[in-house]
Amino acid sequence: MRSRLGTGTRTRTRTPHARRARRARRTRGTAAKVAATATVSALVLGLGACGGDDSDDKGNNGKDGGGGKESAATVQLPKLDGEKVSVAAVWGGSERKVFLEVLDEFEKRTGAEVSFVPAQDPIISFLESKVAGGQPPDVAMLPQVGAIEQAVANKWAKPVGPEAQKELDKNYAQGWQKLGAVDGKQYGVYFKAANKSLVWYNTAVFDNAGVEEPKTWDEFMQTAQTVYDSGVTPLSVAGAEAWTLTDWFENIYLSQAGPQKYDQLAKHEIKWTDPSVEKALTTLGGLFGKKGFIADNALQTEFPASVKQTFTGGDQPKAGMVFEGDMVSLSISETKAKVGTDAKVFPFPAVGDGPPAVVGGDAAVALKDSKGAQALLTYFASPDAARIWAQAGGFVSPNKGLDLKAYPNDVQRGIADDLIKAGDDIRYDMSDQAPQSFGGTPGKGEWKALQDFLKNPKNVAGTQQTLEDAAAKAYKKS
Numbered sequence: 206m207r208s209r210l211g212t213g214t215r216t217r218t219r220t221p222h223a224r225r226a227r228r229a230r231r232t233r234g235t236a237a238k239v240a241a242t243a244t245v246s247a248l249v250l251g252l253g254a255c256g257g258d259d260s261d262d263k264g265n266n267g268k269d270g271g272g273g274k275e276s277a278a279t280v281q282l283p284k285l286d287g288e289k290v291s292v293a294a295v296w297g298g299s300e301r302k303v304f305l306e307v308l309d310e311f312e313k314r315t316g317a318e319v320s321f322v323p324a325q326d327p328i329i330s331f332l333e334s335k336v337a338g339g340q341p342p343d344v345a346m347l348p349q350v351g352a353i354e355q356a357v358a359n360k361w362a363k364p365v366g367p368e369a370q371k372e373l374d375k376n377y378a379q380g381w382q383k384l385g386a387v388d389g390k391q392y393g394v395y396f397k398a399a400n401k402s403l404v405w406y407n408t409a410v411f412d413n414a415g416v417e418e419p420k421t422w423d424e425f426m427q428t429a430q431t432v433y434d435s436g437v438t439p440l441s442v443a444g445a446e447a448w449t450l451t452d453w454f455e456n457i458y459l460s461q462a463g464p465q466k467y468d469q470l471a472k473h474e475i476k477w478t479d480p481s482v483e484k485a486l487t488t489l490g491g492l493f494g495k496k497g498f499i500a501d502n503a504l505q506t507e508f509p510a511s512v513k514q515t516f517t518g519g520d521q522p523k524a525g526m527v528f529e530g531d532m533v534s535l536s537i538s539e540t541k542a543k544v545g546t547d548a549k550v551f552p553f554p555a556v557g558d559g560p561p562a563v564v565g566g567d568a569a570v571a572l573k574d575s576k577g578a579q580a581l582l583t584y585f586a587s588p589d590a591a592r593i594w595a596q597a598g599g600f601v602s603p604n605k606g607l608d609l610k611a612y613p614n615d616v617q618r619g620i621a622d623d624l625i626k627a628g629d630d631i632r633y634d635m636s637d638q639a640p641q642s643f644g645g646t647p648g649k650g651e652w653k654a655l656q657d658f659l660k661n662p663k664n665v666a667g668t669q670q671t672l673e674d675a676a677a678k679a680y681k682k683s
Contacts (some may be wrong), residue, residue: 393568441524447652535599645678
């Protein structure tokens with residue numbers, strides 16, 4: 206059955222106090238290659254300007270973006286008084302909390318009653334059970350291109366309506382629109398993007414070790430060694446959530462093998478036993494297998510914990526650096542560290558000729574032909590919905606209509622600006638392009654193979670064969 210997080214029906218006449226009380230009762234619980242030569246320098250400039258901002262404990266800069274004023278609505282939404290609309294997503298913790306605020310605003314403006322349906326990975330399997338039971342959600346937030354394609358192939362997905370398409374045409378580059386289309390027909394609205402080519406670091410640790418931000422893989426490994434020698438474990442790895450391990454591999458592979466090989470492997474046009482994969486896994490294994498470089502219990506460490514253990518403990522945290530996308534800042538906001546002062550970021554180091562730039566995203570897809578579902582897609586395609594999450598941090602929108610001042614600090618603004626400037630020159634996250642049984646299922650396929658590799662990083666050949674066997678099976682069925 207659909208799970209409603211919260212009680213009561215709220216219309217536009219509800220007071221702000223009532224809305225806050227209602228939210229408090231709720232249960233709280235994504236890649237593109239951006240042209241490196243054009244955008245990495247912009248990213249460095251955007252991130253290099255982030256020192257010493259006046260962020261509060263949530264990373265908000267009260268004088269320079271991140272909220273404060275309410276902006277005027279940019280899109281007219283229909284009246285949906287009393288209509289029930291459900292949205293399924295895998296988001297939990299801080300992400301779910303902020304997404305509920307996004308949905309609250311939709312309720313306020315339309316009079317609809319929106320329920321959040323907590324989904325599990327893989328979301329396609331979750332939706333399959335809902336469809337079979339006759340209770341699909343109105344809208345699902347799909348975190349993989351392959352998931353959109355499967356939803357269309359299964360005849361679950363409904364095309365976007367004219368109002369949503371109008372917002373897409375106004376606010377989105379063609380590249381992002383194409384990622385949500387199947388056979389030339391638009392189904393997905395990319396609401397949330399993530400730059401996955403970032404390494405975040407504890408500035409006190411770097412200062413104590415006397416190191417600077419590395420630009421190449423060799424410099425990165427030397428930086429890690431120096432941090433280790435200073436008495437701090439260099440890296441926190443969220444091995445319990447294997448999507449982070451796919452991101453490690455993809456960044457190394459894209460930089461080292463280049464975009465053409467990357468595209469070929471993403472489509473399984475070359476095998477995972479290819480020498481280029483061997484080279485990338487050997488490079489990754491050199492990091493994972495280096496004694497003392499990875500914080501203890503990596504395979505039991507979930508993503509939020511990997512961030513928090515990097516930014517708690519002052520200048521003696523459990524780790525000095527953590528790799529992942531812009532969403533890291535949301536977990537940092539739950540510590541006492543301040544983004545831009547205690548926590549800074551540098552682009553993933555160049556392993557080959559240039560640094561990689563990998564992003565992922567979550568697309569809203571309608572599973573019902575309803576007025577409420579289409580209104581939600583229109584809302585998600587507008588700057589109005591994106592602004593709410595942007596102000597909270599830990600979020601980057603591909604929506605070029607969103608004012609960069611909405612982001613809470615210079616770090617987030619630099620990342621978002623870089624993403625928008627990339628325009629149509631994008632390639633999507635490799636694992637998210639794969640059939641979900643290979644690239645997005647806990648305990649199976651690429652996720653399981655890379656978790657096993659983290660446990661035994663010397664087993665390059667065995668890992669390659671395991672990956673190829675799983676890929677061959679998954680792509681054959683797709």
